Amino acid sequence: MTDDMNNEYDVVVVGGGAAGLSGGLMLGRSRRSVLVIDSGAPRNAPAAGVHGYLTREGTPPAELLEIGRDEVRRYGVDLVDAEVVSVSGAVDAGFVVAVADGRTVKARRLLLTTGLIDELPDIPGLRERWGKDLLHCPYCHGWEVRDQAIGVLARNAWAVHQAQMFRQLSEDVTLFLNDALTLSDEDAVSLAARGIRVVEGAVAAVESSGDKLTGVRLADGTFVEREAVTVMPRFVARAGFLADLGLESQEHPMGVGEHIPADENGVTTVPGVWVAGNITNLMAQVSGAAAAGALAGAQINADLIAEEIRSAVAATAAATV
Ligand SMILES: Cc1cc2nc3c(=O)[nH]c(=O)nc-3n(C[C@H](O)[C@H](O)[C@H](O)COP(=O)(O)OP(=O)(O)OC[C@H]3O[C@@H](n4cnc5c(N)ncnc54)[C@H](O)[C@@H]3O)c2cc1C
Secondary structure: OOOOOOOEEEEEEEOOOHHHHHHHHHHHHOOOOEEEEEOOOOOOOOOOOEOOOOOOOOEOHHHHHHHHHHHHHOOOOEEEEOOEEEEEEEOOOEEEEEEOOOOEEEEEEEEEOOOEEEEOOOOOOOHHHEOOOEEOOHHHHOHHHOOOOEEEEOOOOHHHHHHHHHHOOOOOEEEEOOOOOOOOHHHHHHHHHOOOEEEOOOEEEEEEEOOEEEEEEEOOOOEEEOOEEEEOOEEEEOOHHHHHHOOOOEEOOOOOEEEOOOOOOOEOOOOOEEEOHHHOOOOOOHHHHHHHHHHHHHHHHHHHHHHHHHHHHHHHHHHHO
């Protein structure tokens, strides 16, 4: 997707997933000069289709992004394949964005939409099935495993909630406590009342045969057949390149990982820098990320207009002295 890259833009968007492209669309349509830099690793890449996105139900993730890229190009937005390694500067003097091959580009404003990393527990056989039959989100792929034998692998108390969510999709749900969780009496009662089986003991492996998950092996050797397994990742914002900017990831209030805090418009603590999508909202699905990107794009345009009004007023005043 690499286009030529100019030296300077009104806005550089770092990350070209749903959030970044959506921000680019709003800004491009506002006749802003915009560069979207993307390293080509969207979070949902292992999934066969994007679900829960009205009008695009089941579209392969790569196809959805290709449609988005075509749309933003129509408005003159430049799209470059590259990894951003650092961002420095400030709103008054402008920001400098550096990519891995050594090139740099200047920007008046930044929109950061680099998403997050799903950190999975270190259990043999688990990562290989990620996004196929090793799942985390009932809204993303729950329907696809409806009525199947589902295992829920506990890491913390979220597993109880996850088990109850997947129970909505199948009557055959087993919660593996994996030495990570002690159930309260209330949880034990509510799980039993909905027919969710609880298995104690450490999990040694998730096993597969061919391209299909077959079950969960416990440390004591017991094998429990399952067709799909769910686990809660730790969600960690991809924000390592932001150190020079003074933007740091913080623990999310829900205890599910680390994010870049921002207000509801994507405004961060650093003037001139916005965030949207999973980098700030760890729970956002594709539609939520796209909506947040669009909102941030509009806010950035408004902020640039305000700056341009101030300059125009000052220039007019200077000319009339
Ligand atoms: C397995 C799986 C399946 C999912 N299925 C669904 C589903 O069916 N429906 C749904 O709504 N949601 C689904 N999701 C959630 C979905 O992936 C996110 O909601 C969505 O990807 C968030 O969009 P984003 O733009 O914030 O981040 P991303 O889509 O992750 O995009 C971020 C982009 O930034 C780029 N990037 C990162 N760092 C840099 C850098 N330093 N320099 C340049 N570029 C960088 C990445 O390469 C990536 O392309 C799924 C998630 C997973 C893990």
